[in-house]
Amino acid sequence: MYSRHKSLNFGQYVPNDKVLNKKVPENPRYKHVKPAIDTGKNVKRHIDELKEKQKNCHHKKDEVFNRVKFSTFIKLAITVAKEVFKQEETGGKTFIKMCS
DSSP states (O other), rough: OOSSOOOOOOTTTTOOOHTOOOOOOOOOGGEEEEEEEOOOOOOOHHHHHHHHHHEEEEEEEEEEEEOOOOHHHHHHHHHHHHHHHHHHHTTTHHHHHHHO
């Protein structure tokens, strides 16, 4: 049996610490790939969400309203116009009028 004072013998194999501590080179092609595990909300994700929101809206400290890009405003106007046309096609009936 093994004693406490003897180390395990693996025959001719000698572990090489340099191989185990070697850094894997990064591939620039896959730099944008993120881990697939989503552990939930954290500060980094919160900051990323705020940056994403700030791309379309600009807000100054002394303003009560948010500034919106022109392209975002046009998308909003088109969406509202489509909804108005849908209501006109149904005879001006809204969901509340249909229920009562």
